[in-house]
Amino acid sequence: MPFQRWFPVFLCFAAACAPDDPAAPPPDAEPPPTIEEIVLAGYEAEAYAYEIDNGLPVGWAEWMIERKDRFAGAYVRARTDRRIRVEVRYDVPIAYDPPWTDEGEHMRAFERMAELAYVGWDFSFSFDDPAAEFFAVIGYSGDTSHQSGDTVYLIWEGIFLHEFGHVLGIQHHYCDCCGQDQCEEQYPPGEGTCVMARTAATWGPAEQFALGLGQQRHDAAVEAAISDLNGRYPAHILKREEEEFDAYLTGRR
Numbered sequence: 001m002p003f004q005r006w007f008p009v010f011l012c013f014a015a016a017c018a019p020d021d022p023a024a025p026p027p028d029a030e031p032p033p034t035i036e037e038i039v040l041a042g043y044e045a046e047a048y049a050y051e052i053d054n055g056l057p058v059g060w061a062e063w064m065i066e067r068k069d070r071f072a073g074a075y076v077r078a079r080t081d082r083r084i085r086v087e088v089r090y091d092v093p094i095a096y097d098p099p100w101t102d103e104g105e106h107m108r109a110f111e112r113m114a115e116l117a118y119v120g121w122d123f124s125f126s127f128d129d130p131a132a133e134f135f136a137v138i139g140y141s142g143d144t145s146h147q148s149g150d151t152v153y154l155i156w157e158g159i160f161l162h163e164f165g166h167v168l169g170i171q172h173h174y175c176d177c178c179g180q181d182q183c184e185e186q187y188p189p190g191e192g193t194c195v196m197a198r199t200a201a202t203w204g205p206a207e208q209f210a211l212g213l214g215q216q217r218h219d220a221a222v223e224a225a226i227s228d229l230n231g232r233y234p235a236h237i238l239k240r241e242e243e244e245f246d247a248y249l250t251g252r253r
Helices: 002-017 034-039 044-052 060-066 068-078 102-117 157-167 205-208 219-230 235-243
Strands: 083-090 120-126 133-139 144-150 150-155
Touching: 034 068, 044 060, 044 068, 044 205, 060 068, 068 102, 068 205, 083 102, 102 120, 102 157, 102 219, 133 157, 144 157, 150 157, 157 219
Parallel strands: 083 120, 083 133, 133 150
Antiparallel strands: 144 150
């Protein structure tokens, strides 16, 4: 009888020490997938569908899949959050000619350019945005426009499109720059003209796919928006533009 009384007490004590919590994962359970992993799980199937739907050369999707890491950042951002808030500041003030009515008009011109190029994305530019995720330095006094982390440094304001592509992880399509002399490694099959190759104001198929743009290109409207921004630079800077002429975004690297 003493044994019979002790045995249930032992069981209750054991249960109290290790409660049955159905919400607790088993010790060896895998961690749940991240949002990035869930989104990227669709990359390969979407690449094959994009190749077929857009009449791209056979092998385009495989090229994109082999280089998935190059486009993963842009691909995930395009499918999770297309709202882009940019805080702007001057490095050196610019004597615009003609001047902007106010900086509100100026920032709206920036927004128009960005949203024409990044179709379906929502950009806002402001000189005071405590919630900004990205930053743009305009009137940059350095030798060349560039991107560093979440910030773009712009000699020419129209260069924003190219440099913000770098913020999202998009690389150049140069065959003659920075040791990139293997064209087949830089250009997907059927790439065509692209802002990352200095041959257009907007994107080729690789970036259109990664950025979720379909095949929407508004080159003429983007070029006009770029001209509205860059064309207001004072005469001595415009003369420099003529001397360092780039067919699309002067000063872009």
